[in-house]
Amino acid sequence: MGMARHRHRQGGRRAQTGGRLAEAGMIGRRRMRFFTTDELGYLVVVLALQAFTYGIAASLREADSQSFFWVCLIAALIGFGSNKGGLNGIQASVGIAALGVLGVWVFGARLASPLLDLARAVLSVLPQIVPAVRFGTGIDTSAILEAWEVIVNFSSALLARSQTWLIGVQGNVRVNDALIRNMVWVLILWLVAAWTGWFSARRNAVAALMPPMLLLAAVASYSEYRVESLWMMVVLLLLLMGIWNYRTHTQQWQKQRVDYSDSIRYDSAQAVLFLTIAIGAVALITPSISWRQIREYLRERSSKNEVAEMLGVQEEPRAVQPAVTPKPSLPREHLLTEGYAHSQKIVMTIRTGELPSSGNPFVTVDAPRYYWRGVVYDRYVGAGWVTGPAPPQGIPADTPLIPGLLEGYKPLHLDVDLIQPEGRLFWSGMLFSADVPLTVEWRLRPPSSLFADQPALLQADMFHAVSDATSYRAESFVPNVTIEALRLASTEYPEEIAERYLEIPASVPERVGGLALEITRGQTNPYDRAKAIETYLRENYAYDLEIPAPPTDRDVADYFLFELKRGYCDYYATAMVVLARLNGIPARFVSGYSPGTYDSLSARYIVRELNAHSWAEVYFPEIGWIEFEPTASLPEIERAATEASLPAVQADDPTASNLLTRFRVERISVWGLPLLGAFLLIVLYYTFIERWVYLRLAPALAIERIYRRLYRLGRPLAGERTRAETVHEFMSKLNAAFDGFKTGPLRRRMFALAQRDVRLLTNTYHAALFRQTQLNRNEIKLALQTWRHLRLRLLYGRLILSLKNR
Template identity: 30%
Template structure:
């Protein structure tokens, strides 16, 4: 029975035909992984990955069949060939002046060395070509080593796991999901496991001169395919969601290492693109490139209970590089505090603790209650306005400046993002006490231009190679509107941009051009990312500080629940302009159906007493409890006393009471269906395996396979008689049947011409049932035995 016997491949025609099914399954499985990466849209140039993998398949097959070199020498040859081929394929992504292979190889080597030094010093890589090179190397080794494992029958499980990890990590973060590739990958990997198992048995049978059907691999894979389809169909009836908190804790434990890897990956390649639609799910990437068409889903993200319509801010970006936006706040804070990562530089904030903001003039305090409809993988806390308090413990990413004595001072007015320190799973409710703007037009016009130093240093930045016509166009628009102060200048540019066409279906932007310039003068249409970027860049070009912000538009108001329903299709970006003493103010240059311009009164609605109350610099938070309609959800008006995210208890009771019985019934039916399908499939497989064999050989094969599934497989050193003696000791009530089958098999195989006596069919079926029962008892014993006793 099964044994770890390895096949020594050769170039014989027989062995080559035996290898063909396995090679086809490698193309199916690893090809699905490569295609999912090539279609992910993480960066331009990934279309070369299938070409790299195709060459790796050929090289892997040739080197695996060539046995004149040691394994390490062969792998070294594969590494050299892979590097040569990848350099050749990456050539079009490099400078066109690098015409020879040698020039391209030297260029990539220098970039790799520089990239390694940047990462070693705690910096972040921004070379997108190296990202393509790393993925190409990954695809090369996946394909090459998988072919090697199949041909040489070595470490196949390890390669299936490696392919699976790469595929499902990519599947977790890419949008839209490569569902077709996922199905192909699962089918290919399952069949490859069966193929490898059969090939191991084939080696044992040939070594022991045991006959077997000629088309055994194909028959086994066909049977496995049928069983796999039945299993997949059975799992479809299982419940999609399990409400208990233990499931959430388990999921958090499982995804923790993936989140750590993602953070390291984003540091290593900070300029990778977010695939279409990915922006509506996660905003934590420090780089936001301007890309092609946008594809957003319609799933509900959250609901917000608030007395004032706002945009729900996630992350603010400060640096524009001509191709997109970079959030440098975390990296600057990391360098100032001299810690290892940007995440470690974030300031912890206890639940209910107040953020000491200084820009509080012309603002009022309100409480926003947010209930998540889906898990936030990025753990971002969204807020309308400037946050003062969270009802959950948080970590804040903000600027760190130095005082006159060289000490570090936190600057909370330059807050980039806030993340929760506890998981934000679906159903979580948290509250935010926030400062929202009530600034009037007159006050904004009179705010002046006495900007703080941190504003001038960070929010007037523009790339040195910004085309001159962008600056000229901004000046022209402002001059035509006769705008003399920053507020009127912002309004003039906003109205200019709102006359351009909004569309989410645009071609991929060209390379080696400034994308704001391309949007303004060539494309002339686009979506929010381009409109907001153009406004920020044009304002900065005339000396008005502005920043680029990502989050969600206000959403649809549900009058029955009294909440704003926010969906993925309102994932949005917009500009914010800084006004001295007042802070950041939102503008809206995107004329889309889901956007709204801020409504500001012409003159101040505050009296002198009110302005002193709301605009003072004291850190005390005015009591927002006078907004009575926020108390309907059963939370306190401030919403900061609980100290933890909560799922409403009544909602949990309704979920468990309404769905618990149905979920358990579906689970039980699904398990029974799976067990029944598995047994039926195995019985059908055994019937096919013994077809064409003599009676005694068929009976012995059936007994051996059933015993193998019971954990009683025949060892390679056991004769049929010795094997029967061992089985008889375990199942003494069937000893005569077991010895009879073994004796008949030996007589039929080795004593040709002599009749053999086979026990009756009723006795053999009784033995089969006993073996099934023994297998079930052993499975349950292992399942229920204490961990330490296994």
């Protein structure tokens, strides 16, 4: 920098301060006889390696982790020594990697004892060499050959295990070999720790600790074991940056014979400790970017992390979920064969709060009709229904599943008591929240935006919601739509919906497609076509529970439509979904329970085993999924024809709105609180800490630092530095640049003040270089206050310049 040229002009003053420098250095050395700053820094590195290996070891399954710390410590010492020994990066990397591979191989193949036997055998042969040369006697190498054979056999066995493991990695096949996993982890830790040691020798804290921090973060994000070790490494990194930054500056000052206060050691220590504790505390107590969210995002795209499994990283324990069989079937088949079709056993009771108790058990109430959904299938495979990939997501209690309220939907509050729990929740419409923890298996997750539009929310696609609760309260949204709106709905289906819910297997016979088109001939919109299919099935096929299972080699829809011509709800729903898809209408198969009976005395729905049911749903853009009832044994679903005939909606329940507000506040705080904390720390630094630090520096050093910052910020405005440029020449160039920014009254005043501030700081710095007497405290206060104003004006000037150059 330009002012670096002027530092040699301090010679007159340096003679006066040389004694003070020597005295301060002697006092400092006497006070630091227990720990130098270098030793303190290396101690922090050792603690960081301990936290690193502790976090890694806690996340591994069946790992021999007792040696991890010592492996890292030895590797760090070798990396440190390689740097201090003058090796370049390539030489050190090759040597350390080779040493690590060799050590890991010896460890894995258990070659320590055979290698010792080989060494003893070689030593026993050495006395035989001279007689063999002089007298021609033979040399007994049998012991060497035996020892070598043992080494070869052990190495061959390990090589075979390694090849098997590598083949499994390449083929994404899990090979559970604890020995190979340990070898891989030891080698990884060896290389990472050697890197740390290499950059520790250079006192580069970020380069030294960032790789182990990233590795620990990656492991902790999957396992979530001992996550506090990652926080500890962050704290140690901040501390190490302060220690080594102080050491680097004091070395520069001593080399350049710059005077500094003998109390700066303690002032710096206070500042470093304060900032480390403050930032560490903010990182600990405020919400951060959730590793759980990142992990869940990745699991949406890969339901199983094979690499993590092979490396033995333990996944965070999760609630046991009932297995979903991939075998295609009709969901109600098992209920029919086990006598559930006529069972009066109560499965659950549901209270919605829409109607009060009648007070009379004999009063009949016309209660709203709801279907209680449990499982939603998307893939028809001819022999029945299966679900596409549906990665699970854990949802805490009282957490919205979708980040928004649905317009045109009726909010529905449910109090559910499960008499016979099935390991899942039941609800009507679109589930919004539940007051119990649950695991949702999503085929398509809701948008992550906190203010997503409704069409995006409606595309959320859930297989089912798993929970072991026996009672719960849930909030859901039920479509409150008219026939008129359904007829006017768009046919521009979202890509995700069309791709998934228009799929028909090639095994479906052509005659099914012909029937689908025949049924809907003359209908001009998706609703009327879907209604025509529903009516056709209800009028032409008899409801019958006593039917044989469909042949395994026959398409279920074809078998029901053309041969069986009778059946129960699964057949009706399957046929309607297939016929709708063949007409280009997205449809899906839903399994759960029909409304059951409404008990007016207790104001609740009584759902029994005989109410087990399946039905079809059709998708309408910007409206969502609408239920259709093709089964002949149940009444049609009644809908209002126009807006005027819509039934009155109950007063809005604030529960869903309150939950959504709280959810949004919490999500915003994930980003907002850390940003607010960082902003407050910046304000705290520039308001108090900066002034406190500068006023404790020697005046000459304080004004030099202020001028350095002025130079760095102002250099782009002043243009390229010329040869032998003085501080006043730099000032002239900078003020000339300010003249070019004076295009209005406000700017003229602002940059006139900036020119005044630049002259003041330049003259103060020049006086510190050449004046015989030292600057006083008041002059530093004035310079610091001036710099605070000038800094903002320099930043504004650079912004103007950057906009001009675009």
